[in-house]
Amino acid sequence: MKILLTADLHFHRPWFDWLRSEAPFFDLICIAGDVFDLEHPAGFLPQMIFLYAWVSDLARQRTPVALCTGNHDLPPGISLVRPGVSIASTDLPVIGHYAKATRWIQALKLDHQFAVDGDEKIVRTKSGESITVICCRYRADGRVDQWKPSTGKSLVLHHEPPANSQLAIPKAGNPELSLILAKLRPTWCMSGHVHFSPGEQNQFFERIGNTVCFNCRQNPPADRLPARPNTIVLDTSTATAAWRRWFSATSYDEIIARLE
């Protein structure tokens, strides 16, 4: 199974376009939070309308997508539309879908191929391989909602990396996630949140107990970003993870790690 892992798109639209074009080449696409830009001048609603259209396009491609929230994804008390921003009347049905959802992200479950916060979804390939993907919502209080452990291989998406890991440096990481990983022992865990930091080691994977944890160390939001996001391609058949990291707007390198 080939899985594309990324995080922290921060509403950089070319990255969404690129992900959509890559979807046919993967068995699963995972985004570990921070799809939105908290500081976007238009506010949240235009971003949400874009995301809904993007998900609708992906639904036609039949590649499963798993998505969990991050701290930038519609935190409470944030303004939905900034003054002077107009919303097209043709977008009103989309706003209606969001309004009807218990939590906004639930509106993106257009069909069974999408998994969002709180979901545990089994993804199967034509060759018969299967994994369970678990999407954990972001909680500002640092708590982590536990999931039901599954037999077989599992992949957890949680925006903040586990505490005391190289993946969280130079931040502290999430202590409760570390405890739950030790207890439930998923096969893999994908995070983001701690972007590339100059001067740090910027590790992209680390084995913590029975779990191989990842962070794609996304480029922080900037005026000029590369055409593609940082990504990790997890190939379960070869037990490898290939981290493609863009270190300028035009150049990247790739590190391939053996996981067994």
Ligand SMILES: [Fe+2]
């Ligand atoms: Fe982020």
Ligand SMILES: [Fe+2]
């Ligand atoms: Fe974040």
